[in-house]
Amino acid sequence: MKTILVASQKGGAGKTTIAKNLSVAASAEGAKVMMFDMDPQKSLREWYDQREADEPVMPGRDPGPKELKKAIDTTAIHGFDYLFIDTPPASDAWLSDAMKLADLVVIPVRPSPTDLRAVRATLTSAKSAGTDFVFFLSQTTRTKMTDEAVRALAARGKLADVNLALRVAHAETDMDGRSVIEGDDPKARDELLAAWAYVKEQL
Numbered sequence: 001m002k003t004i005l006v007a008s009q010k011g012g013a014g015k016t017t018i019a020k021n022l023s024v025a026a027s028a029e030g031a032k033v034m035m036f037d038m039d040p041q042k043s044l045r046e047w048y049d050q051r052e053a054d055e056p057v058m059p060g061r062d063p064g065p066k067e068l069k070k071a072i073d074t075t076a077i078h079g080f081d082y083l084f085i086d087t088p089p090a091s092d093a094w095l096s097d098a099m100k101l102a103d104l105v106v107i108p109v110r111p112s113p114t115d116l117r118a119v120r121a122t123l124t125s126a127k128s129a130g131t132d133f134v135f136f137l138s139q140t141t142r143t144k145m146t147d148e149a150v151r152a153l154a155a156r157g158k159l160a161d162v163n164l165a166l167r168v169a170h171a172e173t174d175m176d177g178r179s180v181i182e183g184d185d186p187k188a189r190d191e192l193l194a195a196w197a198y199v200k201e202q203l
């Protein structure tokens, strides 16, 4: 089993969005996928509660930081192919330990000066954990700021070759527990499938 942890100290960066959409992309390929929501705000779980499709799945209760290792081991024993972990907007000490348990850390970043500055804390955690990490530019528009963000992030680590553009399809599908992969915007769908293909290459 491969464990992908989504992290960013910034709220609104796109963590929950990327976690649920990559989970659905993996599941749509026939993989057995589990999701944990470790954010006390429970946005991923609320989305999941709206969802009609049976997969991907979540546990009855999300593990707390101290229960995480055991929960990962149990998930692996049950034959899951992938586990996605959504996390709170923080750089708490436990998060770095959680990163150590993951195979890959996915860090979504909005193309704004504030968000780029805030990347440092998440980056420090990922580096101290020693786990591979990748940046995704999230909620991008076709502006010079996005081009600058590409340069800034590529200089700090591995940057995904696909940006998750700002698209209304996210809000539309979010309402009823779907992914953009299950929506009717082909650009949003293709982008997410490309993002998943990129993540798989890194695993």
Ligand SMILES: Nc1ncnc2c1ncn2[C@@H]1O[C@H](COP(=O)(O)OP(=O)(O)O)[C@@H](O)[C@H]1O
Pocket (backbone or CB within 6 Å): 008, 010, 011, 012, 013, 014, 015, 016, 017, 018, 043, 089, 138, 139, 140, 164, 165, 166, 167, 168, 170, 171, 174
């Ligand atoms: N690519 C995108 N296009 C449009 N809206 C987006 C996109 N990514 C995220 N959002 C929206 O931005 C808000 C914050 O995203 P979210 O994934 O919840 O961030 P986080 O989990 O990092 O706090 C949500 O309302 C979400 O629907």
Ligand SMILES: [Mg+2]
Pocket (backbone or CB within 6 Å): 015, 016, 017, 039, 043, 044, 086, 087
């Ligand atoms: Mg979130």
